[in-house]
Amino acid sequence: MEDYIVRASAAGAQIRAFAATTGNLVEEARVHHNLSPVATAALGRLLTGGSMMGSMMKNDTDMLTLQIQCGGPIGGLTVTADTKGNVKGYVNNPEVMLPPKNGKLDVGGALGAGFLNVIKDMGLKEPYSGQTILQTGEIAEDLTYYFATSEQVPSSVGLGVLMNHDNTVNCAGGFIVQVMPFVEEAVLEKLEENIKKIRSVTEMLKDGHTPEEMLAQVLEGLDLEVTDTLPTRFYCNCSKERIEKAIISIGAKDIQEMIDDGKEIEVKCHFCNTSYPFSVEELKELLKKARR
Incomplete structure (x- = not known):
C-alpha cells in the first residue's frame, strides 16, 4: 500500500x-x-x-x-x-x-x-x-x-x-x-x-x-x-551545497584546521544519515569563500 x-x-x-x-x-x-x-x-x-x-x-x-x-x-x-x-x-x-x-x-x-x-x-x-x-x-x-x-x-x-x-x-x-x-x-x-x-x-x-x-x-x-x-x-532536503554552506558558516579558523590535518573529511546528515565527503582541495575552496 x-x-x-x-x-x-x-x-x-x-x-x-x-x-x-x-x-x-x-x-x-x-x-x-x-x-x-x-x-x-x-x-x-x-x-x-x-x-x-x-x-x-x-x-x-x-x-x-x-x-x-x-x-x-x-x-x-x-x-x-x-x-x-x-x-x-x-x-x-x-x-x-x-x-x-x-x-x-x-x-x-x-x-x-x-x-x-x-x-x-x-x-x-x-x-x-x-x-x-x-x-x-x-x-x-x-x-x-x-x-x-x-x-x-x-x-x-x-x-x-x-x-x-x-x-x-x-x-x-x-x-x-x-x-x-x-x-x-x-x-x-x-x-x-x-x-x-x-x-x-x-x-x-x-x-x-x-x-x-x-x-x-x-x-x-x-x-x-x-x-x-x-x-x-x-524525504530529506539535504544536499552537498547545503553542507558546504554549513561548513563555510563555522568560520575560516576551523576550516583551516581541517585542511592542516591533511585528510578528507566526511559530514553526515542527522536526518537521513547520508555522508558527504570533502577532499582537502574542496576544503581549500570553501576556505576562500569563508574569507570573503
Whole structure:
C-alpha cells in the first residue's frame, strides 16, 4: 500500500480527523539509520504523528518539529514535517535494545522520563513552541496530552508500528481525531464509546485496513466525510551545497584546521544519515569563500 494521509470531518464538522498509512516511510527511516526494532517503533510512531500534524498546518512554507528529550536509553528523537506530507527524523541512539514488555516492543522503556517539544515555524517573528512532560513515553498518549494541555483541543491519537520477524517494517500508521469547541454532548459520548471499542492501530493495519477504514471505525455512526488525501514520504532536503554552506558558516579558523590535518573529511546528515565527503582541495575552496 502506498503511504498517504486522509483528512476528514464528521458529525457536521464537530469533529476533524486525520489518518495515515506510513509503512514505507518508516521502513525507509529504518534502513537509512540502521535502527533497532524498538528504535524503529519509536521513530516510526513519531514520524507518523508528525506527518499528520504537518498536514494540519496552513501555509506551504510552514514547518513542524517534534522533539523528545528523554532520560531513557534511546537518548531522544527529532522529527520535522512540512504541509505537503514530507517527513524526516532521527533517534540519538539507533541501536538501543530492550527486552519486550507484555509481548510488545518497549517504546516507553526506551524513552523513560522526559519532555515533548512541539515547534511550529509559521513564518512569524517567533515560532510557536509548546512543551509537555511525557506521560507514558508511548508517543500516542504523549501527543494526546500535548493537544489537550498546550493547544486546548481534546484529541485521541492512535499510532502503531508492526515489525516482521526479520526486523523489517510490516506496517505502520495512525490516526488523530479532534473535537471542536462546539461539539454536542451526544457526539462526544458516541466518539468515546467508539474509541473504547476499536482495536489497536497495528491490528487494524495488519488486517489490511486503509486509513479511510480506520476512521470509519473510530467515527462509526458519526457521518464521516473524507475531505482529501495526500501522499506522505520520508524525504530529506539535504544536499552537498547545503553542507558546504554549513561548513563555510563555522568560520575560516576551523576550516583551516581541517585542511592542516591533511585528510578528507566526511559530514553526515542527522536526518537521513547520508555522508558527504570533502577532499582537502574542496576544503581549500570553501576556505576562500569563508574569507570573503
